Amino acid sequence: MKIQELSVDLETYSDVDIAKCGVYKYAESDNFEILLFGVSVDGGDVVVYDLACGDTIPKEIMDALTDDTVTKWAFNASFERICISNWLKKHYPDKFKGYSIPEDPASKYLDPASWKCTMIWSAYMGLPLSLEGVGAVLKLQDQKMKEGKDLIRYFCSPCKATKVNGGRTRNLPEHAPDKWETFKTYNKRDVDVEMAIKQKLSRFPVPDFVWDEYHLDQKINDRGIMLDMAVVENAIAFDEKSKASLMVAMQNITNLDNPNSVVQMKQWLSENGIEAESLGKKDVAVMIKDTTGDVADALKLRLQLAKSSVKKYQAMQNAVCNDGRAHGMFQFYGANRSGRWAGRLIQLQNLPQNHLPDLADAREIVRTGDYDMLQLLYDDIPDTLSQLIRTAFIAKPGYKFIVSDYSAIEARVLSHLAGETWRSEVFAKGEDIYCASASQMFGVPVEKHGINSHLRQKGKIAELALGYGGSVGALKSMGALEMGLTEDELQPLVDSWRNANPNITAFWWAVDAAVKEAVTMRTTTEVGNIRFIYKSAMLFIELPSGRRLAYVKPKLGENQFGGTSVTYEGVGSTKKWERIESYGPKFVENIVQAVSRDLLCFAMRNLSHCFICGHVHDELIIECREDASVESISSVMGRTPDWMPDILIRGDGYDTKFYKKD
Template sequence: MSKTILLIDASHFLFRAFFALPPLNTKSGHPTGATRGFLSMLRALRRDVPTDYVACVFDPKGKTFRSDIYPDYKANREETPEDLKLQIPDVFDAVRKQGIPLIQVDGIEADDTIGTIAKSAGEAGCKVVIATGDKDYAQLVTQDVVLINTMGAENTWLDIEGVKEKFGVPPKQIIDYLALMGDKIDNVPGVPKCGKKTASKWLEEYGSLENIIENAAAVKGKIGDNLRDSLAFLPVAKALVTIKQDADISSQVNSLEDLKIKDPDVAALKELYERLEFRAFLKDLKDESKSGPIKTDSKKSEEDASDGLDLFSNSEEKEVQLAEFSQQTIESPDEAKHLVEEICSQSKEGKLPFLFVLADFKDFTYTLRGIAVGWNTGKNWFVPVSTNWVDPQGITPEEFTQIFGSWLSDPAFEKSCYDAKYIAHVLADIGIEFNGIKEDVLLQNYVLEAHRTHYIEKLSYNWLKFELQAEEVLLGKGVKKKTFSEVDILSCAKFAMERSYVGAHLSDLFCGLIEKDPNLQKIYREIEMPTSRVLFRMEQNGVLIDKQLLAKQTAELQAKASELSKKAETIAGEKFNLASPKQLGEILFEKLGVLINGKPSKKTASGNYSTSEEVLSELALDYPLAKIALEYRALTKLISTYTEKLPTQISPRDGRVHTTFEQAVAVTGRLSSTNPNLQNIPVRTPEGRRVREAFIAGPGKKIISADYSQIELRIMAHLSGDKGFTEAFKKNQDIHRATAAEVFSEPLEAVTPDQRRIAKVINFGLIYSMSAFGLAKNLNIDRHDAKNYIARYFQRYPGVSKYMEDTRQHALEKGYIQTVFGRRLEIPELQASGARKAAAERAAINAPMQGTAADLIKMAMIAVQDWLQEENLESKLILQVHDELILEVPDKEVEVVKKRLPEIMSSVAELHVPLIAEVGVGENWEAAH
């Protein structure tokens, strides 16, 4: 019986693991994400390819012979990220301690080492399996050599026929195929515009690269010109993409026995896994028999997953693997009706169904393509909605609404899902109101791990070790991206049902974890879930936009930008493109000789001078051209982001803009918005404020704006308990004037406007832990004076100083801080060093204030929406921006809303200082301020 050898392209998998997985760290701040991912891949490979012979092959440091052939070989590669560099010794250590031969030959790339071993092993009668995701290795495939890629949705094996099917050419033509196309990753030029189809077509017609070169004159069109222009380099390209099979690797490998797996050093591995905090791997050391798939035990999973702070540090250790599950596609209305009966029956027994929706979005409208419904028991159904599908099947939208509408809209039938707000929009477009949402996996995970990403693919892999097929694998991406209706139903069904099954497990798991912490329960049940429903209504409401006004503003802004461009050319003494950072840099630093801190500017790695906003802001005080460039950029950004773009985002259905509020993005709990982003309209310039004039009320209505007054400073007073700070707010004093009186030792009435300005900068600056250097720069004063201001501030407000220090210490010890209402904010960078740690400490001081402010505005939104519904008012919440709520209000309701709105906002919580909301009314958003 022939032997089998597994050759692992380890460098490829290590980089894939680093960029694919979240940036995990130990409690001490040491990065571990790539190590964990690589070792998981290695374990899966050893399970799928059982063999006594393995080589884990890494690329060496430094250049190889290919750099001598072509000096620009891999010249486009960026330097290895620092966090990955720190993990490479851990990976090497773990591989060796597992008894797996690790090969790294100086001057020889991993593919040449693998090619050489594969050839000699094949000649010795061995079967060879090469683990890689690199297409170059397809040239090595023979009857005895196959490839496996474990980094996709499923393990992919490639033999000779597989190579032909995937690339369109057999293995013996892969080298020529690669030479023609080139390799962007390795910076190997090929024939411009020659893709897979062209390369395989030429090789089918001419047989080899040499014959293609010989017949280049016969190839017509632009691609023929490109081929002829590339003739001189093609032989070099071929040499670069050819994997050597006769490399001298004798320094590390002389025979197959050198690659035999040894017994693992269990004691050393235990020490390593403890240091890296890999509990799942430690468990495997104790019980090696648990290597196959197991059925999910959600209660046990919750117990294993929750262990104090560890719940929030490395969630990927909660290893729950999934058993097989049933998949059934509904093909008729009768089957759909039976499914609804089954769902309702299960619901009455207390079993919560999980819902996942497939929909396409075009022309401001969602088109439902199907739903998957399942339980963690293994039952899963997919209901295709057949309008315009590539292979019509299932039920029509009308039948779907008739059969499923009652269940989906009935609050008595509770459901779990992923991103309920999105599903509500999809269903709303076919006339179904989505109710009865008990659990939302997106928000559950956001409450548990706000500092991580919350894509269901990531959650599935991190928590369940189940790799879901990525959407771009199913649909593609970019201009060639398909809609769900253009993909066959079986593929869509599998895609959706896997998500419904995984989602059901995640929902149960997260629910158990949240229930263990009353604070998290409050944040999830009383804030995040109700906020989702309010945001859905706001997104449905939309905001009316004045297109004509925006067109007028665009013309005015373009005229101003043109004037600035002419001024810049006058200063430069020549015409140039002010929008070009490269040309601006050359004018500033070469022609005009502008200095930065008294020294000439140096070019960046790109070969150009930096003209970033930070650089230009520093120069603007002394150099008019830098100031003009900043003003020009601000104007053109307003045009491209708002005055020109907003009209294109108006829905033709109602003439309104419907932004999407992102609820699970900001670590602090703050909301953001996209398509368009309405949170970042600049308000410090007249031009920016004028953009808000285009946000108008409908006929017979007004815009009402309610904004929390100095909310973060009030929260600072509450958190610090400082007597002077809290008393100023309780007496309703101007806090900046009161601060100025303390800092400058002046009576309140004697404070000058300039002193108040300085105090305002100090108040807000210290919230963000501004240093004396930062304060001096902000106020344009001497650093010694700034230091004295800060010292006097803390003398007058000792409670603030104590709070800041206590918060910093708590964050360093625990790795997290909490808002007033118990939202837990993880700050992993606290365990880093240098500038990263300093920035994390500043964030830790500010985060409780930002997070509490975020909680308050969400609580206000919920309370206001409840009041509007209870009173059956026609007024609608339409926007939320930072600490401000914006409503569109019928004239007949203006007085009642104007009176009641600030009362509601001020009473959503009790702090040590009063909450105050200021209200304005106007025909548009700007006028309401």
Template sequence: MRTLAIDIETFSSVDLTSCGVYTYTAAPDFQILLFGYAWDDDPVELIDLACGERLPDAIVNAIESPEVIKTAFNAGFERICLSKHLNKHLKADSWRCTAIQAAMLGLPLHLDGVGTALKLKVQKDRAGKDLIRYFSIPCKSTKSNGGRTRNLPHHAPEKWQKFKDYCVRDVEVEREVRRKIERYPIPEKELKLWLLDQKINDTGVLVDMALVNQAVKCDTQYSSRLEVEAKTLTKLDNPNSVAQLKEWLKEQGLEVESLSKQAVQNLLTDADGEIERLLTLRQEMAKSSIAKYAAVQRSVCPDSRVRGLFQFYGANRTGRWAGRIFQIQNLPQNHMKDLEIARMLVKQGRFKELELLYESVPIVLSELIRTVLIPEQGCRFIVADFSAIEARVLAWLANEAWVLDTFKGHGKIYEQTASRMFGVPVEKIAKGNPEYELRAKGKVAVLACGYQGGVNALKAMGADKMGLSDTELDDIVRAWRSANQRIVRFWYDVEKAAVLAVREREPQRVGILRFKVENGILFITLPSGRRLAYIRPKIEKDLRFDKDGLTYEGLGINKQWWRQKTYGGRLVENIVQGAARDCLAEAMLRVDAKGYKIVGHVHDEIITEMRKGQGSLEELCGIMGQEIPWALGLPLRADGFETMFYKKE
């Protein structure tokens, strides 16, 4: 089977980064400018579509043929753009994505980053960013450029030639990346999963645009009124200015160092009069945010669906998906009992009633953002998610028997944890009993301590808001570790195995996990057979703990490629989250095979859109709860609900 490597350069008035490729290609002025390609090991060729050249029939036939493998770095972009250009939906089956293959080795998701990390002889031309800005996006109309809003090839022939060279270079770099990592092909199971991911992204999910537009209108009106009141109260030009507000407060006899969210909350406890009202306004204006609604407005397709919400292997350390466009993986939760009423009031533009019924309009709008996702007419969402999946996987891998028994039995892991931590019968940790307050400590310990977390991890989970001192929090950490000794041992066994595999260059095992260094990469093989990758591992002295520690190269702060440290708890976190991701992946493939239309997934949750009378919550949960062959003994359970709009139940 022949391979056709492809790279294209395009133009659209829609911003690709903020709107996604589906909306980008839906713009009336979308155009493929350059088409660079290479057959197998043949020289790269270029077709200048912007200057009137056309794709040869042989190339069009190859693009449409299932018998020709098309490769590209971020193949979804090329596939969707060419679908638009050819006016024919191209399925992903005969496409292969080099970016995904690279991500599975812990490499960045952008081509220049991969080239740098692999130290390729042929590197991406970084001057191309300026050329893309010049030819691929609209330009500002000025007198000097004759009032045009777009730069065409004849406006700068020398730049255009450089742009063509840049396209050719990208094909060469992509092919060089493919050659460099060809010994690590995408496993068959992961390829099936990527194809399902492309299908989900192509399908998209319907959006209630009436609700979206009214929410933006509501926020605009509310925010404007708050700002007018703040200006009237303070006589300031810009009451949102921290410097101006500090000066005003100082004139009122209150000198403050900060106006952060927490600082304002603290100041409100003793404030009164105009100062109290100003701080309340400040607090309310800070809550006001319609960024996600605006993202939906920007990215929605002409058929009112948003597409491309999921990035396969977006978290390249674990293989989990990442959110795109309006970050469905990171939406605010909803806690209102009367969510449907609030939704109706906003959608109908009844803003005054909304303010009368609810204490904070911004909070209402924040909680409603999930509900903009709706099923097609005649359908409903069936939503199901794994219960406490990471806690289950961690206990299964570490063979913490009492935790597994709890999940196989009553499932009250927070109560059972508190019982073991504090020596109280689990029956007493029930509502109405004084011992019930121990459940909160058990819960925060389960959430914070599983990956070798200490006092700071507890605080990150909100434990400091329970009114406990650092000493009391440290007692919780010690009690949890005492109750979960096999998990504690698991941290150190994993760290020891990783260090030995790197130092001795000999394979190691911890239970069903395997550790091995190949060609300068530390691989940890998960129960599913999928491997986590740590590039160029080294054993270096950890001065903080006076012991040998493991370091590797990877993406760190600000997505920069640098050498970073890891340890047992962090490795276990990667392993557990990776295995939990594999459980979701297995479930998604099964759910799809049963005919359920998956329109989204969030962490450990699957969102399906089914016609009324087809499918059921019981069946969906049953499919997700089935035992997985490579995870025998792992107690899985899924719970869910049916709904006419997406929400968090």
């Protein structure tokens, strides 16, 4: 009888650090191997094949691994799929079957279309992203074995050579037979737990279109993005040289042994008449404004030393694979409150912006390794290297990048959902939302480089800080005081923005009331085309796309101000499972970011025939041939889905040989 479904879990060995380098580099190591292969066929008993001790996987299971009609399940399935891809190519090349066209780097891996992931299912339900965490929250009868971490450390990574272990650099089954038997039990238990998660969540299936999005995400991770390793390696060397000279310059000014030491630096500042509570970047920047001479010079040097740009270059060096590309940089559903992606390894979502007018020239100086020229032309080498981080991502030879993004996507979605028509008219005319917002707030015309232009900055910071119920604290967090606004201006700015956007303000509290009613009455409520559903101790927010956001065990409680708010269980700011407090504007933020994400997904599906190799919230990076048109890509970005046909969105794009913020 033909196999319909496999549930798989692997235990593997590699000399590559997976935490630093990712699974793609981990699995392509010459020393990579699969030790244990735990599998259940069609929901049957789990069998562990001990490959390290000579077991072989039966032919019917081998065939099922490359049969696209057989569904393969795993927790964090990308690990299993990439490991099995490399293992097949190495040991059973005749069995391996890739996908896509040969020009596509994604063709080196098994097709993700027949793989499904219980970690993604858990994330869709608002649960943790770890097998142990999900098992604990769901109170499964069988839990992940706690001995696992020690066993993985013992068998799956190189060990330090000592006299006691006879100088070996790897632990094999024969070195600890009892531990090995426990390891096999651990492998079996993981498959059992994964299957129990599927069973427990079976009442809440993930929609097929979300699985389609996951499969597209896997293709993008498989494709990867090329790195210019000359830029990366020279940047690391330049940073080291620069830091050494900056340290000498600081020592000459301060006469300190280690001017990087917070204790020593605070003492030196105290001796020079400045009592510093903190030497954080923001605090040092403020101090520089109030100081002169040696103190100001020393603080400026400290700021340069604090630039952490080299860490991104080191992450690139760690992640780059044999094909010169970084793979696996995007975690699907990494932010389970909205379903947005999270960054992994190099963290494309968190790169410094570039403002150098001669970016290409600076990049070329670093690429060719001319440190003296860089030092001659640029005062602040750490800042220059920081601005060049994006440019280390390059299109492969004969290709270019087209980078296309949505203009002000969250502001557009929020305006559309709340029915704030004056804002939608601004977007329809292609006008500047910051100027329009300032004009609406202060009742005067505002032009970017014309009349009342000084008010645009107030409009901008209000737009960025206040759309989700933010107040004075949000303005401060956005840097309002550093931009020159005074304390006295902040509350009036909040009031002006809210008065100018009454429908958005009303939308916050309509959502707040709908959530409370759904949870209290255990019913379904609606605000516009957003539905709030209470079912089986879960709150679901159904978006226009049909996708649902999930909140575990919601209930009403008293908030810190003595009012009533909704709380639910989730992974909080402490990274632990805890009860989280929320309210209308916060739910609106989740909804707006989730809808913005769904619009980007719609564009990704429409452009799936292209080589998408990266994306950041509102932006796609596409590797394409030289004759590809920016206009055609941007026009596809501007298409609207059936579920929100009248949203005003616009794709803006440019082409480039290296990634940058245009």
